[in-house]
Amino acid sequence: MVERYALEPLKSHWTLESQYKRWLEVELAVIRAYEELKVAPKGTYERAKKNSYLNVEEILETEKVVDHDVIAFIKVTTSKMGDESRYFHFGLTSSDVVDTANSLALLRATRYIYAELENLHEVLLKKAFEYKKLPTIGRTHGVHAEPTSFGLKYLSWAAEIERNIERLKNAMDEISVGKLSGAVGNYANIDPEVEKLALSYLSLKPVKVATQVIPRDIHANLINVFALIASAIERIAVEIRHLQKTETLEVQEPFKKGQRGSSAMPHKKNPILCERLTGMSRVIRSYVNSALENIVLWHERDISHSSVERYMFPDITMTLFYMIKKATYLIENLTVFEDNVVKNIDKTKGLVYSQRVLLKLVEKGYTREEAYKEVQKIALKCWENKSSFKNEVKNYFKFSQEEIDEIFNPEYYLRNIDVIYERFK
Numbered sequence: 001m002v003e004r005y006a007l008e009p010l011k012s013h014w015t016l017e018s019q020y021k022r023w024l025e026v027e028l029a030v031i032r033a034y035e036e037l038k039v040a041p042k043g044t045y046e047r048a049k050k051n052s053y054l055n056v057e058e059i060l061e062t063e064k065v066v067d068h069d070v071i072a073f074i075k076v077t078t079s080k081m082g083d084e085s086r087y088f089h090f091g092l093t094s095s096d097v098v099d100t101a102n103s104l105a106l107l108r109a110t111r112y113i114y115a116e117l118e119n120l121h122e123v124l125l126k127k128a129f130e131y132k133k134l135p136t137i138g139r140t141h142g143v144h145a146e147p148t149s150f151g152l153k154y155l156s157w158a159a160e161i162e163r164n165i166e167r168l169k170n171a172m173d174e175i176s177v178g179k180l181s182g183a184v185g186n187y188a189n190i191d192p193e194v195e196k197l198a199l200s201y202l203s204l205k206p207v208k209v210a211t212q213v214i215p216r217d218i219h220a221n222l223i224n225v226f227a228l229i230a231s232a233i234e235r236i237a238v239e240i241r242h243l244q245k246t247e248t249l250e251v252q253e254p255f256k257k258g259q260r261g262s263s264a265m266p267h268k269k270n271p272i273l274c275e276r277l278t279g280m281s282r283v284i285r286s287y288v289n290s291a292l293e294n295i296v297l298w299h300e301r302d303i304s305h306s307s308v309e310r311y312m313f314p315d316i317t318m319t320l321f322y323m324i325k326k327a328t329y330l331i332e333n334l335t336v337f338e339d340n341v342v343k344n345i346d347k348t349k350g351l352v353y354s355q356r357v358l359l360k361l362v363e364k365g366y367t368r369e370e371a372y373k374e375v376q377k378i379a380l381k382c383w384e385n386k387s388s389f390k391n392e393v394k395n396y397f398k399f400s401q402e403e404i405d406e407i408f409n410p411e412y413y414l415r416n417i418d419v420i421y422e423r424f425k
């Protein structure tokens with residue numbers, strides 16, 4: 001993970017020491033289950049916990065010799081244990097520990113992400129209501145289309161985050177599984193009751209069927225939801241970047257006191273945060289492919305997925321956590337130049353009301369085809385010579401001033417938005 005983007009508490013969550021602590025948590029849960037099931041003598045769990053020796057440096061030194069990270073961990077951790085070390089890792093395979101601990105790590109990291117996402121959702125909704133009545137120009141294909149509500153932009157972002165919250169909930173539920181079923185997942189050397197009990201101490205459920213590992217489609221689903229969230233944030237960032245173009249200037253991302261935009265051009269305020277969020281979203285999406293590739297392992301497993309996950313799990317959760325926090329800051333502190341938002345509606349001198357003119361003519365008795373032809377003729381002329389569509393329409397179709405005022409009114413386009421907003425109460 002790039003230090004620049006690593007925020008607490010995620011940063012500490014992914015240190016090597018934290019990883020070994022989670023491995024130990026799993027190993028101890030198994031010992032506790034053995035004791036509960038009277039396989040291990042009373043007090044074994046407490047003694048094993050007290051006498052386990054977690055020393056990162058020594059584990060790494062040992063790994064240099066044995067070239068197996070879990071074995072190195074077991075050797076060092078049990079090195080100061082007494083007789084209870086006999087129950088340590090009893091009947092387990094390395095991935096029982098690694099995979100169960102991975103679920104714990106992902107779940108805990110995702111809980112931080114979830115809380116931040118709820119925060120972002122709330123901020124977006126608040127802004128959606130704040131700008132509900134502000135008319136703006138809707139653009140399709142980048143071309144002025146018809147007026148709409150500025151708040152609807154935020155509402156559509158909030159709705160997307162709402163869907164992602166639901167998806168995240170489901171993915172978290174799916175990843176709340178562990179496996180303690182041994183070398184090929186068939187409980188040959190471990191009682192399924194030990195798994196059930198030990199996982200219950202960790203608030204996990206046994207995965208329905210495992211090989212040596214938990215099936216990777218479960219992890220891929222979570223990674224995919226992360227990518228959806230990143231894309232939702234990128235959609236916000238890209239919109240802001242477009243609206244911050246000098247020609248448009250409807251919004252401006254926060255520019256702190258003392259901040260400088262350009263080393264060469266002192267006048268500049270650039271949308272650097274939005275551009276960073278756009279880039280980060282690309283990085284997060286690129287992990288979806290790796291996560292999908294991890295699904296297909298040889299037979300009961302190979303270990304090609306392991307290196308991928310060492311990059312992917314910390315990187316993706318830390319990057320996403322950073323993105324959501326920054327997106328919330330961005331939305332809360334975005335400057336909206338309301339005058340420009342309204343002014344830009346008239347950049348095409350009324351062309352954006354062409355459909356209203358067309359429908360008015362149909363109401364007056366024109367066929368749709370006739371009306372379209374007539375309106376397009378005038379509209380294209382106005383595009384070319386930059387004249388006022390409003391004036392041309394008034395003169396050509398002999399509309400009264402009252403009709404013109406009614407047609408060329410941005411407020412008209414907001415008349416039904418309450419129906420949409422009602423869905424968010």
Ligand SMILES: O=C(O)C[C@H](Nc1ncnc2c1ncn2[C@@H]1O[C@H](COP(=O)(O)O)[C@@H](O)[C@H]1O)C(=O)O
Binds near residue numbers: 069093094306
């Ligand atoms: O319980 C077992 O260990 C069973 C064994 N399978 C393994 N299960 C879990 N870890 C294993 C396994 N094999 C190797 N290693 C060690 O995993 C580490 C992989 O390192 P990396 O590719 O860098 O992520 C790296 O440290 C490897 O040494 C099997 O033969 O089925």
